[in-house]
Amino acid sequence: MNEQERPNVVQATSEEYPLAALKSTVAFPHNRLALPVGREKTIRAFEEAMMRPDRLLIIGTQFSPDIDDPQPKDIYTSATLAEVLTMHRQQDSTLQILVRGISRMTIDEFLDTEPFLRVRATQAAETHPKGPQSDALVRHATNLFERYAQLNRRFSVEDINSVIALKTAQRLSDTLAAHLVTDIEQQQELLSTLDSLERLEKICVIMGNEIEILELEKTIRNRVHSQVDRSQKEFYLREQLRAIQEELGMEASSEADEARLKLKEKQLPPAAATKVLKEIDRLERTPAQSAEIAVMRSYIDWMLALPWNERTEDRFNLEETRKILDNDHYGLEGIKERIIEFLAVRQLRIQATKRGAAFKNESQGQILCLIGPPGVGKTSLGQSIADALGRKFARISLGGVGDEAEIRGHRRTYVGALPGRIIQSMKTVGVRNPVFLLDEIDKLSSEYRGDPAAALLEVLDPEQNSNFTDHYLELPFDLSEVFFICTGNVKFQIPRPLADRMDIIELPGYILEEKIQIGLRHLLPKVRHEHGLSQEQFKMQPSVMDHIVTEYTREAGVRSLERQLATICRKAALKVLEKPNTPVRITPKNLESYLGAPRYSSAPPLQRTQIGAAMGLAWTEMGGILLPVEVVTMVGKGDLQITGQLGDVMRESAQAALSYIRTRADELNIDPNFQDTTDLHIHLPENALSKDGPSAGITIAIALVSALTHRSVRNDVTMTGEITLLGSVLGVGGLKEKILAAHQAHIKTIILPAANKKDLAEIPAKIRQQVNFVLVDNMDQVLDQALLPPLPLTENEEARPDNLLLYQENIAGGRRTGQSKRDNEDLDSSSYQFSHPEHGDSARAETEEK
Template identity: 50%
Template sequence: MNNGRDRKKILPLLPLRGLLVFPYMVLHFDVGRDKSIGALEHSMVENQLILLATQKDAKIDFPAPKDIYKTGTVAKIKQLLKLPGDTIRVLVEGINRAQIIRYIETEPFFKVEVVEIEESGEMEKDSEIEALMRTVVSQFEEYIKLSKKISPEIMISINAIDEPGRLADIIASHLSLKTDVKQEILEAITPKTRLTKLYEIITREIEILEIERKINLRVRKQMEKTQKEYYLREQLKAIQKELGEKDEKTAEVDEYRQRIAELKLPEYVEEKALKEVERLEKMPPAVAESAVIRTYLDWILSLPWTNETQDRLDINIAEKILNEDHYALEKVKERILEYLAIRQLVKKMKGPILCLVGPPGVGKTSLAKSVARALERKFVRISLGGVRDEAEIRGHRRTYVGALPGRIIQAMKQAGSKNPVFLLDEIDKMSADFRGDPASALLEVLDPEQNNSFSDHYIELPFDLSKVMFITTANALYNIPRPLLDRMETIYISGYTEEEKVKIAQKYLIPKQLKEHGLKRENLIISEGTVRNIIRYYTREAGVRNLEREIAAICRKSARKLLKEKGEQIKVTTRNLNKFLGIPRYRYGEVEKGNEVGVATGMAWTEIGGDILAIEVSVMAGKGKLTLTGKLGDVMQESAYAGLSYIRSISDRLNIDEKFYEQNDIHIHVPEGAIPKDGPSAGITMATALASALTGTPVNKNVAMTGEITLRGRVLPVGGIKEKVLAAHRAGIKTIILPKQNKKDLEEIPINIKKKLNFVLVDNMEQVLEKALVKEKEDGD
């Protein structure tokens, strides 16, 4: 209900930005826009009345009628003051509300027709309005107490107001509200509506102020507590300094805090470390757990969370270093140089995980050291041989007495950088028991997708292993669990040829041993022929470990001889070699004795490289019993039975009595009975030896063979070809029979060895017998 009288007027309009004027309100503001100044000047000439209406958006410099609220306040201009810069400061007093009916002019200033809404001062107040007035005044008083931005004296003038509309306007003018909220109150025509809306607004503002007060109180308390602690701590320091003493515990805690600040640890590590320091600070020194916390802090602060070495990415230098340290091993060197090339192109790259597989003594461990030297990275090594406890990898939880991190974290501390070359030696020698499976614990370490947040049970913080270059070594793959093997890139390192061993001995082993035994090059001369004889008659291995031992033995004996006889030089030749090393341990080229019946030379693969084995077959009168000796495994025994069945199936072609099986006992023996032997590779060798023994035809002494046999006489491919061929070459074999499907493996054999051997590729047993058995009137050469 409108208790006022409506009157139409034509007035100049002054748009306000971010400001709103209520009736009965007196305030001053600055005016700078041309249109606004024009409206003021017109008003001063006329009756000093002007309409003040607020812009909807304060950012608009040149508002149109649609940008200005339709309800405003008719005000009287009390004072004008010109300021420098074409600005006018104006003092106005609000009179009453008015609504814009239409815009009469927009240039040079806004002139509008308005209808004034004048409230009657004699309106009767009912009990509801009286209650509203009291409630609003009470709420406003509460607002003043919480806000502390309004002077409490205001309440004296507020309490003196009897008119509900005027009360609402005066209170609204003192509230810190947004312009659009104030506009809602201005547009509320009736006093009752205005008071109701004002009550809602003040109630909401009081709630917000209460929350602000609680937040401020909480922050102040925290600040006071921190300041108090700091003040007391500083006082304690000052007292201790005056007394000339310092509390050991305080000094220790301060040292930890200083170290944490200096190390620039990741945020989550720093937070954990500081929490542990606080625990240590509150704990009495005599408590046993304080020692556990100290140890834990020492471990955390000694780990390379951010330390990183700069890689040397020069491929030429790396290639030179790898060639200096190692002879041959081309595949491994090529893989390392590929990695370096990619690192030059891609700055951020996950470290590769290489698995070097090969016999002992071929240089797997020393190759990893060379990689570290080429990259200029730190090098760490842990041996996994015999590890059977998962805690060795992941560490023990701190609840255990004497708990420590696992070997991975220990090695990272030793490295001092987060990107070392990390060698996991003998990964195939791990085993599992009731304490867990360490191979499963390594799955996270060696997974490029997971190891950026490796979790150790002791540290309990994720540690980034993604920049580590892991290199693992193994003698054989079959002992490595498949999920673990799947995470690694396998590189096979086969045994060395005789030529390679000679070069390695001359270039690396002899100079190394001379240095270790205090000898000079002129003190001891070992000829190339002597080195070859050591390789042939005193060692039988894929690597060079035993060769180095024999050279060390020569150096020891030479050193003693030089001191005893006071000589200056010793020459070791092929003639006097036995004086230094004793009688030869092996026979080189032992297959050259002659062609024999029932004896065939096979080739075998072992963890220490390739070897040759003679398979002997003896036929005796009996009742068809087959005896197998020489500690043969199940697969090898099955190969023997398959070979015998095949020979029986072609007995007519071999001119053997069909009933030989019923009238004879057959004994198959593989010498060196103490050594377990297994695998299908000896299938065709057993069949050849059986055919030779049953037909009485000798086997060619210069032929060695490998391949799996089927009941139909097919020859199937086998593995370890390179190692087997090298072993045959060492033994003086001239002709090698291989399955046709193994032709691709010949590419791995060095060219100089290939030239000295005759390879016969077969796909059935008849071809094997054709080549291996010596026909009548042939000498087998």
């Protein structure tokens, strides 16, 4: 363990030495030290020492072990002169060194840093007092070490005996410092302490602290063993006591008794109370070390935490409800009135029940489903209904849920089993009659683990939800008083059995004026507050909102509008910090400096009439969109090419349109044999988007006729409708969303199937006043309304594209055959304007005549 009392036969022969800097080790005199060496500079230093006759070098320590290339400022000046005893090179090119410490040294000067550290050092002047005080301190240190060794038990008998054999403070202090002290700073402090008695006193203090810690650890360890033994003893005694109590009919207060008391206070339904009582009895009989006891405790806690009887009192006030809905949502007047009617019926049912009337099920008719594009306020409507009724609000998102256990829970036999999300939310709200929002119900998925849509049938069916059974509870839980509200984006993606159990309300989206008012009244104050801006610091002209809505957003909802406002507020916040005394003012002129160039143009999509290009309308789950159709003809053999990532239904519509044109070729002034010499290419731009559905039939037919007859399509008209082989135009769906998209694109004439005339009553009055609806029954009417007259040619003039374009530009501002004209006077809000070929141009009809 240490060098015995033999003298240091090696003496320093020079004041210049190579220096080996160690990361986390301090070398002490009179002790051997084995070192693995891997750094290049350190290896060079030891190699230099081996070439010296005396094999001497200085061993120092770095301030921080994280430094890989230590410089003079990184090394302690108190170091140790050492002799290299052995040096072996390992297979990985590192060295295994054995050195012996000789004496304390003080580094006076660093001579070189490359290729290794070279220093000038002198031997430190140590003092070694002798006498009774030294002998007493040595004896005290030896006794402390013996006690420390007994507690630590990492020293062998030989190590202990070798330390006890040391009789001088100098050797004893250096040996103990090298092998007991592990803190580098403490070791370095002991190395720099030149008085051996002072050094030994510091070591005695360190050993005393370590002995106290070791004794405390021993006490804790003994206490733990004692507690384990006591718990085993208590288990046997408890089992004996239970047996005695059973014999004497006595009872003792325990965890089971507390659970029984809670059960009595909770007043669960009879079946649930019986089940919980059985579990409590099992818990009482089960040993504390059993693995099942945690499962039983969890089950009892869940059963006692559920709201079996707790409920909130409804407060339905008609005027207050209207006020809440109006404050939270601008526009959507028809939707809000529908919700109020729904709530009114429910309130009358409650009043009738109090008078003694009986209903088949209390929850009958209480399941709403709000369908619409993202950002139109479906989720917030659910919160507003809860506020209007004074009920608590719960919400779960069903998007991507594909495991039936998410709805019905896991059976208790599984490790970590829990109830389903319905029961978990009921526990969270703490009442049995909350407003419960099931968000994104159209995005449920079905996997091998079960169908969550089928599990929801029991939740949403008024005939079954009074006995909803969760797998974890294994008991019916009454959901009949829950006001369920579902939301989704696409109605036809909701499983049919679920849709049959819900009252579906469609939210098509906001018109331009509604978006502007929502932005000014709701979004702007909200976003400004979230960004820490006051009204004095941030001001926006009302006209700016119009520009943001029309030039930077194109959506059915208002989420993109909120993001644009947030972008403006972020830039404004930076300007406020840069110039605190200058308020930020947003005007139409400086709007581009905040949002960049406008993303959308306020002009119609088609700037001029074109041959073979028609504008249709389509419905998506995000709302209505414009659907351009392009057709070109080429010399060929009658091939038909259809591109644009179209679905089967839309491809069949294109085939039907082409067949209709071939049967009417003579009437349309088209060569009946055009397919023998002409190839057709139908393309719908934006290839990245998949497209399908029958409503583009008449648009494709118009584009085909235009390309084959060289008649241009009006650029101020859009259309939608399904075509048949005989040329009839059939009705389509999603009409309101399509009309909103056309209105936002500033298109003023829309060709619609006459079968959709009944749907125009749902269009907002402002749009009905601004848009001319052309109702058609067959393709002849569509052709008359959508195509410009053929180009008039002289006998010697050819139908050249430049002549055609010139003619189109000449007639663009005047009256065109078959085109409906608009009256400029204001229209009554209760009427809408439409054209029908059978009644001339610009006929008006009142909604009451529908």
